[in-house]
Amino acid sequence: MTAPARVDTLVGDRLVRFDRAERWLHWINATLVLVLIATGSIMYIGALSGLVGRRLLVRDLHVWSGLLLPIPFLAVVLGRWGRGFRSDCARLGRFLTDDWRWFRRRERRFGDLRVGKFNAGQKVNAILVAGALPVMFGTGLVLHWARSFPEGIRTGATFVHDWGYVALGLLVAGHIVKAMADPVALHAMRTGLAPARWAKATHPRWHDEVVGEPTADEPDEAVDHAEPGDHDHEGALDPAGGVASPTPYDGARSDQP
Amino acid sequence: MGARADREVEGRDGTPVGRRAVLGLLGLGTAGVLVGARVQDKVAEGLAPISAIDPTGLSDLVPGAGRFRIYTVTGDLPEMARSAWRLRLGGLVDRPDTLTFADLTEMEPVGLTADFQCVTGWRVADVPWKGVRLSDLLDRAGVQPGATHLRLTSFDGVYTESLTMEQARRPDVIVAYEMLGGAITKAHGGPVRLYVAPMYGYKSLKWLDGIEVTDHLEPGYWEHLGYDVDAWVGRSNGRDDEPPEVSGS
Incomplete structure (x- = not known):
């Protein structure tokens, strides 16, 4: 219908926060991880095991969801849809001076911190999940093909998988609680778009980067934003609305491997 | 700055x-x-x-x-009161019988303390068990010549297990009605379950309700799924766990 929106561009009075591939990746991965946590909990917590039973069905669901886990990532990274994802990984993976300061602040949103597209808390959560998922995947493979591994390795893999379950559960719970607390952010992961005014208030560095205002001393130019939800993604991308020109940093990011 | x-x-x-x-x-x-x-x-x-x-x-x-991690292969945890529980003892025996829970507790009790080792790697140390020797039950029914194996069934309707006659007669193979110092809960296979101390946990059939003496091997539920029939701890299923130490009388 319309050209796919590129991340970190301006569409009308909204910023493209996540492109289509990122959103699909997020929701497919979220579904798989939630199935994994649910089925894992059933097998791990005795009271639930008894309640649900059907050990083999639960186990198969867990194993298959786990085996599918890397595929969406590989599809996005190896396919031609990975631009936004790679760019956001680079953002999540590097701490700016203001990210370090963010940790020491009590008041983070209305201070003089210039938070980027992701705040330091989001970065920490994403980084830990990015490290935990391959560890869970690897130890899960050892547990599933246990007969191919020596005894000590299997016990060690069980140990890591158990602790990883607790850690990942806390990370995912924290992520969901935070997302529920910010309907605009949640909406952005559904539609890809975030109002410029919200971006300016909560992610000023990103806003200025996309909109092209290097300082925040000028008057707030954000246009009134409509209620989220009354535009769908395609409508907002109407060619008449125009896709904003690439940001000054676009060239640098497109060099990313 | x-x-x-x-x-x-x-x-x-x-x-x-x-x-x-x-x-x-x-x-x-x-x-x-x-x-x-x-x-x-x-x-x-x-x-x-x-x-x-x-x-x-x-x-x-x-x-x-x-x-312990709780496994049940059916949709829920089978539940049965002690008063409703019966054990059918049949097959190649002289005196087929149906025992009540009281019949079991009137027999000479044995207590064991031994580890419970699962084939998937977890182990619970020093679990106290109480019950009667499986060999005492076999003697009570009178095993006929030519009998070589046992087929054990569970009242969940699905779980089954097998033992050779020689394995069944070991002193550390018991029909347990207490574990961890109290009644066996439904999650642990109560009111009565098997405990085969020298073998991996799946041999210790839960929710026991039938013992059939046969002249041939009939592999049990987990054995159909690829686990070893002779499930000695440390000497089967490709594992080298420490065999459990059994103490008690």
Whole structure:
């Protein structure tokens, strides 16, 4: 219908926060991880095991969801849809001076911190999940093909998988609680778009980067934003609305491997 | 230096924390796999005294704590009151019988303390068991010549197990009606289950309701799924676990 929106561009009075591939990746991965946590909990917590039973069905669901886990990532990274994802990984993976300061602040949103597209808390959560998922995947493979591994390795893999379950559960719970607390952010992961005014208030560095205002001393130019939800993604991308020109940093990011 | 003065670009500048942390976690995970077996033993040792007196059961949720994991292959946990429970003893025996729970407790009791070792790797140390020797039940029914195997069934309708006559006559193979110092809960296979101390946990059939003496081997539920019929701890299923030490009378 319309050209796919590129991340970190301006569409009308909204910023493209996540492109289509990122959103699909997020929701497919979220579904798989939630199935994994649910089925894992059933097998791990005795009271639930008894309640649900059907050990083999639960186990198969867990194993298959786990085996599918890397595929969406590989599809996005190896396919031609990975631009936004790679760019956001680079953002999540590097701490700016203001990210370090963010940790020491009590008041983070209305201070003089210039938070980027992701705040330091989001970065920490994403980084830990990015490290935990391959560890869970690897130890899960050892547990599933246990007969191919020596005894000590299997016990060690069980140990890591158990602790990883607790850690990942806390990370995912924290992520969901935070997302529920910010309907605009949640909406952005559904539609890809975030109002410029919200971006300016909560992610000023990103806003200025996309909109092209290097300082925040000028008057707030954000246009009134409509209620989220009354535009769908395609409508907002109407060619008449125009896709904003690439940001000054676009060239640098497109060099990313 | 004011915050607005910085010209850092997100994604390009700053410390590559992400790469380091992800690599660090991968390293930590690998190290955990390599030394986890030893760490787990320490955690279980450290937690055992806490778990023993913890009324909330929360300490059981700590990974690595020596605790049972509950398996049931049907849709729910089979439940049966002691008063309704019956054990059918049949097949190649002189005196086929149906025993009640009281019949069982009137026989000479045996107590064992031994580890419960699962074929998937977890182990619960020093579990106290109480019941009657399977060999005493066989003697009571009178095994006919030519009988070589036992087929054991569960009132969940699905779970079955097998033993050779020689295995069934071992003194550390019991029909248990108490474990962990009390009645066997439905999660643990109560009111009455098998406990085969020298073998992996799946041989210790839960929710026992039938013993049939036969002249041929009929592999049990888990054995149909690829586990070894002769499930000696440390000498089967490709594992080398320490065989459990059995103590008690």
